[in-house]
Amino acid sequence: DGGITQSPKYLFRKEGQNVTLSCEQNLNHDAMYWYRQDPGQGLRLIYYSQIVNDFQKGDIAEGYSVSREKKESFPLTVTSAQKNPTAFYLCASSIFLGSGEPYEQYFGPGTRLTVT
Amino acid sequence: AQSVAQPEDQVNVAEGNPLTVKCTYSVSGNPYLFWYVQYPNRGLQFLLKYITGDNLVKGSYGFEAEFNKSQTSFHLKKPSALVSDSALYFCAVGGGFKTIFGAGTRLFVKA
Numbered sequence: 001d002g003g004i005t006q007s008p009k010y011l012f013r014k015e016g017q018n019v020t021l022s023c024e025q026n027l028n029h030d031a032m033y034w035y036r037q038d039p040g041q042g043l044r045l046i047y048y049s050q051i052v053n054d055f056q057k058g059d060i061a062e063g064y065s066v067s068r069e070k071k072e073s074f075p076l077t078v079t080s081a082q083k084n085p086t087a088f089y090l091c092a093s094s095i096f097l098g099s100g101e102p103y104e105q106y107f108g109p110g111t112r113l114t115v116t
Numbered sequence: 117a118q119s120v121a122q123p124e125d126q127v128n129v130a131e132g133n134p135l136t137v138k139c140t141y142s143v144s145g146n147p148y149l150f151w152y153v154q155y156p157n158r159g160l161q162f163l164l165k166y167i168t169g170d171n172l173v174k175g176s177y178g179f180e181a182e183f184n185k186s187q188t189s190f191h192l193k194k195p196s197a198l199v200s201d202s203a204l205y206f207c208a209v210g211g212g213f214k215t216i217f218g219a220g221t222r223l224f225v226k227a
Contacts, residue, residue, distance in 0.1 A: 102148035107159030
């Protein structure tokens with residue numbers, strides 16, 4: 001999982017509470033991403049950021065928010081508006097030199113969020 | 117629009133036998149293709165990628181993938197499977213924020 005840390009590994013919350021997932025990288029990558037993984041559905045992009053203080057919605061951004069105040073950090077907040085928040089959340093980073101470049105992503109170990 | 121498909125939910129092989137995990141893609145223009153592996157409760161690890169050039173791409177842990185433009189495929193292969201290769205494998209197309217992941221294929225290698 002080299003160079004990307006996510007905490008906590010497991011997180012339990014009550015319905016209606018906001019929760020923030022941490023993601024830190026020391027790879028000096030400009031681009032960072034948040035994905036949601038559900039069984040049998042692969043990975044779906046929530047948000048991404050290509051530069052500090054800028055981020056864009058991915059395919060399933062509703063009910064989530066992010067910030068990118070530092071190059072190393074890209075925290076994800078799962079809000080109470082997210083209707084089905086229980087999932088495995090993966091943070092990733094990559095080199096960014098322009099749009100559509102074919103750089104691979106490096107992933108953190110993930111946070112498994114359970115909301116009851 | 118780009119898309120990628122992994123037609124098999126699970127692949128079972130015996131240790132020492134060759135393995136193949138299938139992937140087909142649909143893109144307009146030249147494809148950028150990737151393979152990642154995920155072990156239980158872990159993040160994805162990059163295995164290899166095809167950008168251009170040789171159709172046979174070599175990657176980590178003895179894996180390789182064959183790009184076939186006419187069949188729009190990018191199958192992952194290994195000549196001799198290990199029990200430790202048992203994991204979830206994802207094919208992906210694109211790159212960066214444009215990456216589209218397949219649904220994954222679970223590889224089970226039996227001793």
